[in-house]
């Protein structure tokens with residue numbers, strides 16, 4: 001089956017030939033199968049945003065290739081725009097992307113650019129609004145009158161309304177309170193399931209990633225440090241530490257318990273798993 005994303009020997013250099021030259025990505029090769037839910041983590045400046053912006057043609061490789069659903073993004077530079085619809089991207093602090101007069105017009109912006117009929121646009125806007133848990137009442141409001149969390153949802157709705165086969169989110173929960181965070185992650189997971197979409201979630205939060213993804217890719221200084229299931233990646237705390245990262249809080253607790261001599265499994269990374277383990281330790285009583 002054709003892969004959703006296939007990256008071969010991708011290098012990206014900013015400001016080449018100037019004193020500010022920075023190699024943000026260095027000879028990266030990696031691929032994502034259709035329907036995978038991948039978390040991309042890495043320290044500030046490790047290249048996460050640069051990497052994902054190659055998937056919808058916002059960035060052009062300095063060398064190497066990026067294939068989306070079997071097509072080379074830059075094979076025909078005049079066609080690059082079509083990848084904006086196939087790989088829908090929610091940017092870091094997406095609330096700054098809202099600029100139309102009403103929330104409706106903002107969410108309709110993507111579908112309109114796809115050249116859809118007005119009736120289809122309206123249907124998609126309503127569906128997307130419901131999907132992210134906003135009330136349709138807000139559609140006639142100005143985006144500037146929404147709360148921070150509502151703005152974030154509206155921006156996500158604008159991308160979902162394009163029904164992209166690949167959904168990419170750059171730190172979608174940054175700055176939200178824990179409830180808002182969980183809620184948005186839930187909607188993203190629902191989109192993943194319902195559409196059998198490929199989802200890429202860039203985040204600094206180990207907790208977010210532990211709860212949602214099937215696979216984790218760790219970036220460090222423009223290279224892939226490790227790639228595997230959450231269980232595999234979180235079983236290498238020292239490696240993560242070398243990249244300025246750490247395992248989720250619950251895993252840290254279990255590693256410490258093990259150090260103290262408790263016979264616990266340290267591949268625990270969600271609260272649910274922790275409860276199960278502790279309950280087993282106490283003979284089924286929590």
Ligand SMILES: Nc1ncnc2c1ncn2[C@@H]1O[C@H](COP(=O)(O)OP(=O)(O)OP(=O)(O)O)[C@@H](O)[C@H]1O
Pocket residue numbers: 014015022023024042043044045046047048049050051
């Ligand atoms: N427009 C740009 N011009 C020059 N250098 C840039 C530009 N954007 C990013 N860089 C540099 O490229 C490297 C990778 O940056 P990138 O933004 O991709 O990292 P990131 O992992 O997304 O970081 P963060 O977690 O802070 O969002 C960094 O060294 C950064 O300073």
Ligand SMILES: [Mg+2]
Pocket residue numbers: 048049050092170
């Ligand atoms: Mg970034």
